Amino acid sequence: MAVLDLKGLLKIFGTDVRAVDEIDLHIEHGELISLLGPSGCGKTTTLRLVAGFIDPNAGEIVMDGEVVSNASSVIPPERRNMSMIFQSYAIWPHKTVSQNVGYGLKFRGITGAEADKRVKSLLSVVQMDHLGARYPSELSGGQQQRVALARALVVEPAVLLLDEPLSNLDANLREEMRFEIRRLHDEFNITSIYVTHDQAEAMVTSDRICVMNSGKIEQVGKPSDIYDIPATKFVAEFVGVTNSIPGKMSAPGLFEASDGAKFMMNSDGGKTGELVSIRPHRIQVHSENADVGGADSQNVLDGEVTRGYYFGSTVDYLVKVPGLEEPLRVIGDPHQFFGLGSKVRLTIEKAAVILVSDS
Numbered sequence: 066m067a068v069l070d071l072k073g074l075l076k077i078f079g080t081d082v083r084a085v086d087e088i089d090l091h092i093e094h095g096e097l098i099s100l101l102g103p104s105g106c107g108k109t110t111t112l113r114l115v116a117g118f119i120d121p122n123a124g125e126i127v128m129d130g131e132v133v134s135n136a137s138s139v140i141p142p143e144r145r146n147m148s149m150i151f152q153s154y155a156i157w158p159h160k161t162v163s164q165n166v167g168y169g170l171k172f173r174g175i176t177g178a179e180a181d182k183r184v185k186s187l188l189s190v191v192q193m194d195h196l197g198a199r200y201p202s203e204l205s206g207g208q209q210q211r212v213a214l215a216r217a218l219v220v221e222p223a224v225l226l227l228d229e230p231l232s233n234l235d236a237n238l239r240e241e242m243r244f245e246i247r248r249l250h251d252e253f254n255i256t257s258i259y260v261t262h263d264q265a266e267a268m269v270t271s272d273r274i275c276v277m278n279s280g281k282i283e284q285v286g287k288p289s290d291i292y293d294i295p296a297t298k299f300v301a302e303f304v305g306v307t308n309s310i311p312g313k314m315s316a317p318g319l320f321e322a323s324d325g326a327k328f329m330m331n332s333d334g335g336k337t338g339e340l341v342s343i344r345p346h347r348i349q350v351h352s353e354n355a356d357v358g359g360a361d362s363q364n365v366l367d368g369e370v371t372r373g374y375y376f377g378s379t380v381d382y383l384v385k386v387p388g389l390e391e392p393l394r395v396i397g398d399p400h401q402f403f404g405l406g407s408k409v410r411l412t413i414e415k416a417a418v419i420l421v422s423d424s
């Protein structure tokens with residue numbers, strides 16, 4: 066296990082591509098943190114900096130109190146006790162599964178019976194017990210990814226780095242392997258950085274999620290905090306679907322949309338923001354004039370359905386509400402379906418209205 070600290074880490078490509086733009090990140094012993102963000106936001110570059118494949122322009126990486134990278138010196142990857150897993154698996158086609166898994170051991174002086182024992186044990190962990198003699202071409206994509214996982218884990222690294230390890234798998238397998246990666250993490254507790262652009266993958270696998278955008282960190286937090294209390298518009302919209310409503314705080318606990326609608330919200334804790342974010346499933350749909358109880362404890366808005374799609378387990382609505390420029394996206398209960406043009410009453414708990422900043 067290991068503690069990692071990224072401090073003011075900066076990587077510039079060419080003259081002006083700030084791929085990693087002065088980020089600070091602390092990663093605890095045994096923690097699995099994911100770097101989540103769109104393509105090109107700097108995830109892979111961050112991982113390569115941590116691995117030691119590239120050197121930073123400024124800032125440093127500290128592992129267990131020792132500086133392993135700064136602008137003037139970089140400890141090479143092979144001396145960092147880290148394993149990295151790539152999207153492309155990178156397993157050797159001319160070696161068997163067992164040979165692939167055991168490959169790294171001889172560089173660490175582990176050979177013979179001890180090496181065999183470790184390889185067998187890891188193959189069992191990734192549920193490949195009986196496939197040790199096969200060649201990669203005789204394996205499915207999921208099995209090849211398991212070989213890559215076993216090969217990374219067999220050397221008992223202090224840090225495990227994973228770069229979109231599931232993106233070459235088909236959808237069903239990808240879903241299954243997310244749980245598998247989390248199970249392996251719970252078993253080995255290796256400090257891990259998991260790079261992905263897939264929010265569901267980050268949610269399932271991670272202790273904490275670090276959302277990146279244009280080389281910078283937007284927010285770091287537990288999956289539930291990232292989803293329920295996004296700090297910025299970018300995070301709210303990248304991690305799940307949301308309604309982003311521009312406006313301003315007009316009084317404590319009261320947000321006024323640019324077009325006039327008002328939203329009561331819980332104390333904002335002194336936060337500042339230019340928008341509120343309301344998740345579609347936090348909005349309840351009722352029939353016109355329904356008695357929904359006190360309007361002082363929740364937001365009550367009347368509107369008209371301008372779109373309603375039935376999805377079996379849910380209905381996806383757009384509801385036009387006076388005082389809001391954009392219709393509200395609402396996820397409703399399919400047992401009470403409101404067709405196009407229906408007048409409806411919406412209720413939104415104060416706690417579902419979250420102030421976010423625009424940047």
Ligand code: ADP
Nearest residue numbers: 078079082084103104105106107108109110111
């Ligand atoms: P991600 O993994 O989030 O998709 P990357 O870290 O690969 O993003 O890339 C971040 C930015 O740095 C992108 O603009 C990319 O084009 C640029 N970049 C990455 N690697 C290089 C390189 N070797 N040379 C020049 N630009 C690069």
Ligand code: MG
Nearest residue numbers: 105108109110
């Ligand atoms: Mg990448």
